[in-house]
Amino acid sequence: MNWCILIPLLVGAICAILGYLLGKLLGGGNDNDCEDRIAKLQADLEACRKSRVSLESDLKTTQASLASSLTAASTGTLVAFDAAAAKAVFGKKIKENDLTVVEGIGPKIQELFHNHDVKTWKALSECTVDKCQSVLNSGGERYKIHKPGTWPKQAKMAYEGKWEALLKWQDELDGGK
Known part of the structure; x- marks a missing residue:
């Protein structure tokens, strides 16, 4: 057997094993992790939407309150002419x-x-x-x-x-x- 052919095959096999192990270690990714991240992001998005609706409702309430306060203030300071x-x-x-x-x-x-x-x-x-x-x-x-x-x-x-x-x-x- 020729050692010249065996050395590149052995180096290639070692590199493949190391690449696989590094990919698992660093990538850590499997399909379950991606699905978990997607589910978490969707939950965060839904929470943001609920918060926005709540803030819009608060804004409308505040605007209505401010408008009524301004109306009351402008009519309250009216001095009758004598x-x-x-x-x-x-x-x-x-x-x-x-x-x-x-x-x-x-x-x-x-x-x-x-x-x-x-x-x-x-x-x-x-x-x-x-x-x-x-x-x-x-x-x-x-x-x-x-x-x-x-x-x-x-x-x-x-x-x-x-x-x-x-x-x-x-x-x-x-x-x-």
Whole structure:
């Protein structure tokens, strides 16, 4: 027998045995392991789906609660206009949401604010001074000279029905400045 042929056959057999053993050791895989992993992944997927449904339900509940809270808050802070109290303080009839009650705002400036969807004392009280100035600037050169620094605060006082405090403050102001 020729030893030259026997050595490669022996080396090949040893490599095959070692390859098989390493595959079993490192791969560790048989069909049962794959089926177990698939079953675990499917269970995890189902748990995620249930969690998503639960979270969506919680989100809808929270949104509904928030919407009702906002509605309650917006209607709860509404201050009723008392024309008699305003007339008693100012000595003349005051219309609700008449922006000319604010010192420094006349009919033309009121019209500018109405054109910019600022039609109530509350809306004016929520404006920034910069927003008021941009409304004035939109009217042209003759409106740019006005100083709206106190207008939002005056409008808030009118909105809240603080007529005496408003009149006292306006007596101290010079054309709304």
